[in-house]
Amino acid sequence: MRLSFHSDGWDWGEGEREHSMFRRRMSTVARGFAAALADVELEDGWIDLELAVGTERSFHGIVWRAADDRNYESFYVRPHQVGNPDAVQYTPVTNGISSWQLYHGEGFWAPLRFPVGDWFRIRVDFAGDRAEVRVGDLSRVALVCPLKEPRRRGRIGVLVSGPDVHLGELAYGEDVEIDPTAPPAPAPPDGVLSTWEVSDAFAEEDVENERTAPRSWTAVESEPGGLVDLARVQGIAGGRNTVLARTTISAERAGTKAVQLGYSDRVLAYLNGTPLYRGDATYRCRDYRFLGSIGWHDTLYLPLEAGDNELAVAVSEDFGGWGVQARVVD
16 A cells, blocks of 8 residues: 555644655655654554655654554664664654663664665564564665564554655555564673662652652563663653662672663662762763763672662653663672
8 A cells, every 4th residue: 555645644743744846756845843643553564665865964764553642663764874873773662752772783773875865765564573674775674673662553654853854655564474573682691680660750850859758669670681661661741750760689798799780861879778879871961972872881889788789770861761771790
């Protein structure tokens, strides 16, 4: 099935559009930050989008399995990074948070080249927990992604984010033939702390008062690599952009242990109620190229007591991914 962007079957939200000629083709020019979702639902299938992008910083692509405008799978291109490791990106959007700072590197990025200033196509085939992406050269799979949103029947469409994008046409179907299993994940690092509890959210400026206040808690298991995507517990609403994530570290005897900590965007870390560390990995907080991507960049030397010790981390989020991970290192 092929859809014209001239049709009335599109929900443009707060975005704008107009029709014009571009490179001898009829084009729909879309503006604004909007997921434009067609009134079509797929659980497994394929989407083929024809588009043209400029050299400006932008993030245009495809949306699928959308439950609403706050929960969906997405893939987009970064024309300002063409040829670089992060030229393209798969990312889930959960409770309104696009988690590109959490899901990066192999399986999420690819150093692709695609036309800028001319027409090209993106195709995404998805089934089960797997997506296969082609960009420009549709004969070659450029990226194989482990899908992170729940498998569900959902709406499809285009993601428009940044300066003008020219849209040609969109095709879709359910006759997909790919392996539905997620690609194998890298072996998890040793010492990962996998069992956590995550609190209800509160405002970052109230952390000292809220830390000791009565809270509701949600038990969460980390992903195999250690990541806890906090957006899976809740989104940000009413300025409540901070949660407490707590886990237990057991020690046979008192002594100091090294624990690597990854987070996005900011943290305050407490051991058995005592504050030990404050960190900031906000986008561009260190230099203009700093992405704020989560990683094993910080090491805490924790004075553990014999028995169980509580590591509690207040994690605050602006945008790009709300997450924490920790592992004990020898």
